[in-house]
Structure formats: C-alpha cells, structure tokens
Amino acid sequence: MRKRKLKIAMAAALWLAAGLSGGAATAQAPTPQYDPRTAFSETDTNKDGVVDHVEFEERMTQVFLRADSNKDGVLTSTEAATTLVETANLGKADSNHDGTLTLHEFTRARMLDYEQTDTNDDGVLELDEVVTVWEKTPQK
Numbered sequence: 001m002r003k004r005k006l007k008i009a010m011a012a013a014l015w016l017a018a019g020l021s022g023g024a025a026t027a028q029a030p031t032p033q034y035d036p037r038t039a040f041s042e043t044d045t046n047k048d049g050v051v052d053h054v055e056f057e058e059r060m061t062q063v064f065l066r067a068d069s070n071k072d073g074v075l076t077s078t079e080a081a082t083t084l085v086e087t088a089n090l091g092k093a094d095s096n097h098d099g100t101l102t103l104h105e106f107t108r109a110r111m112l113d114y115e116q117t118d119t120n121d122d123g124v125l126e127l128d129e130v131v132t133v134w135e136k137t138p139q140k
Helices: 002-021 036-043 053-067 077-081 088-092 103-117 127-136
Strands: none
Touching: 036 053, 036 127, 053 103, 103 127
16 A cells, blocks of 8 residues: 555656646657756745645646647647646546546646645645655656
C-alpha cells in the first residue's frame, strides 16, 4: 500500500511539474524542458512560497485552455497528452465516458493529483515536495 501511495505521489508530482510548466506542444516546437523551480515560481502568483488550491486551479485552467487546440471546450486524448503527463487520475477523469475531458473533469483530476503531491498534508504544495517527487519520478 505504501509503495502504491509513493508511486501515485510520484506520478502526481510529475504531472504537477509538467502541468505547471506549460501549454500545448506544437508539431514545430521542441519538447519543452521542465524546471520544477521555475514552474513553481510561476504558479506561486502571490509569492508566499507555497502553491495553494486557488493558484493551482488557476494554473490548471490555463493549461487546459492552452491544450484545447481546437477551442471546442473539451480535451481529446491527443490534446490531454500535450499537458505532458497523464496520471491515473487523469485517465479516470472522463466521468461520462465520452472520450474527452471537460474543464471540470480535468481540474477535478488535477486537484486529486495536487492532494497526492501534498505529502505533508498541510493543504499547500511546497517547492521541496514538488522537487523531491519530481526527482524520484522516472523521466521519459
């Protein structure tokens, strides 16, 4: 059970890291390089040293809107892949099983990832939590 939780937390941090770092990849653009410290700083909009639920949800909304390349209000599996990381939560997020993710489904899954990445259970993400889990996660 503990190994499973660690794997989930690692996947969540990987997702967080990639999700925080950018928008949709394009055919001409090289694969974005991720720096967890830069991404964390960009998401911590009030510069208090933590990413709270509001900051995180705002960032995930930005990620969704960038990934929705045809601007139809849903993400296909191809568009979701441009968020760089697919976690188990994201895969299960399609609650109506229509093969796409709405903004609500996407952010709900990402908030589950947020909670799993919050390894000290204080309700906010700290840089060391994100970096530690990112460094333990196998990179593609």
